[in-house]
Amino acid sequence: MDPLLLLLLLHGLLLLPLAALLLYRHSPPFQFLCKVAFFNCWIVALATLLSPVAALRGRSVENMRLLRAALLPLKHLYGIRMRVRDSELLRLPGPFVIVCNHQASLDLMGMVEVIPERCVPIAKRELLYLGTVGWACWLSGIIFIDRCRRDAAIEVIARTASAMRQENLSVWVFPEGTRNPGKSMLPFKRGAFHLAVQAQVPIVPIVISPYWDFFSPEEKRFTSGTCTIRVLPRVETLGLSPKDVPKLTESVRQAMAEALAEMSMSDHRDQDMEQPLLGPGEDRGSPQGQGDTARSRK
Numbered sequence: 001m002d003p004l005l006l007l008l009l010l011h012g013l014l015l016l017p018l019a020a021l022l023l024y025r026h027s028p029p030f031q032f033l034c035k036v037a038f039f040n041c042w043i044v045a046l047a048t049l050l051s052p053v054a055a056l057r058g059r060s061v062e063n064m065r066l067l068r069a070a071l072l073p074l075k076h077l078y079g080i081r082m083r084v085r086d087s088e089l090l091r092l093p094g095p096f097v098i099v100c101n102h103q104a105s106l107d108l109m110g111m112v113e114v115i116p117e118r119c120v121p122i123a124k125r126e127l128l129y130l131g132t133v134g135w136a137c138w139l140s141g142i143i144f145i146d147r148c149r150r151d152a153a154i155e156v157i158a159r160t161a162s163a164m165r166q167e168n169l170s171v172w173v174f175p176e177g178t179r180n181p182g183k184s185m186l187p188f189k190r191g192a193f194h195l196a197v198q199a200q201v202p203i204v205p206i207v208i209s210p211y212w213d214f215f216s217p218e219e220k221r222f223t224s225g226t227c228t229i230r231v232l233p234r235v236e237t238l239g240l241s242p243k244d245v246p247k248l249t250e251s252v253r254q255a256m257a258e259a260l261a262e263m264s265m266s267d268h269r270d271q272d273m274e275q276p277l278l279g280p281g282e283d284r285g286s287p288q289g290q291g292d293t294a295r296s297r298k
């Protein structure tokens, strides 16, 4: 090959990372893309590394500890400060069903922040097919449901209800059934409430504050920020029967919607921001900061 061409090529190769770095610092959409890609890569990498360790134990809820440990560092990498309110409400003697609002995959960060011991999430079946991520989820005892086959899903829920009592197992459900970045919550699916009534265990609602201060897929914005997680008082189901489920669902949704509305109004901007390990955060002090623009647009 022509030595001059080789030299040019080498220069090009050296300049590429520099150009990417500059773009990362100065282009919020590029930064958004990188951060989302890194989030997914992190999960795939950790699932690949830790699944063999988890496999030594076999399928067990104890592997949820590994899953937690794998996801807990993410908040430091992204500079997301997690504030948990009323976490003592999660300290109950027996098993329970947690219901939580579902905005984005980022919810995993909030979930691992508060998820108690011996608690597994219910997830869509599609996650099983994500290679080592699916394997890691299966090994951690995550319960999979096929959202398109109601009868099969109801069957899984019935089996989960007896496992909850026999194995002292709590369950985490996103009752909206899908991700919802909107300002209010979607109508709730009833599975979580049937589960709690069948197992005769309490429901503990958890509300994660909106991400729009620091994360918006539409605006391709992903900066550092603060996220508040609030645990609401438990709702007992002792003595309730399937006919009570619609009312139960509505009253829990109502309580969560009120908490979400309240949390949407309170301002995080006066909080100290954690410096993200993944590069520049946002200048939260400036009145022209993106947080303000995002808020005023809402």
Ligand SMILES: CCCCCCCC/C=C\CCCCCCCC(=O)SCCNC(=O)CCNC(=O)[C@H](O)C(C)(C)COP(=O)(O)OP(=O)(O)OC[C@H]1O[C@@H](n2cnc3c(N)ncnc32)[C@H](O)[C@@H]1OP(=O)(O)O
Residues within 6 Å of the ligand: 043, 046, 047, 050, 051, 054, 063, 066, 067, 070, 071, 102, 108, 121, 122, 123, 124, 133, 136, 137, 139, 140, 142, 145, 146, 147, 150, 153, 154, 157, 158, 173, 174, 175, 176, 177, 178, 188, 189, 190, 191, 192, 194, 195, 245, 246
């Ligand atoms: C080892 C280390 C490794 C480290 C690496 C890390 C890797 C980590 C990566 C990842 C971590 C994990 C990530 C987890 C997070 C995933 C999140 C998701 O996937 S969210 C999606 C799935 N969740 C749901 O869909 C909610 C649950 N769904 C339901 O509860 C639904 O209710 C469902 C599917 C059971 C049925 O849905 P319908 O669409 O048909 O709607 P409906 O309105 O609820 O029900 C229709 C009728 O059926 C009755 N029904 C529902 N459930 C029933 C039941 N259990 N028993 C009896 N009747 C029931 C209802 O009462 C209703 O009937 P009437 O209208 O009341 O007459």
Ligand SMILES: CCCCCCCCCCCCCCCC(=O)OC[C@@H](O)COP(=O)(O)O
Residues within 6 Å of the ligand: 040, 041, 043, 044, 102, 104, 105, 106, 108, 124, 129, 130, 131, 132, 133, 174, 177, 178, 179
């Ligand atoms: C073969 C290897 C393929 C690797 C592919 C990369 C996949 C990256 C793994 C990221 C997994 C993160 C799990 C996030 C959990 C989540 O948030 O799931 C969404 C569902 O709740 C609702 O789904 P939807 O109804 O689609 O909104």
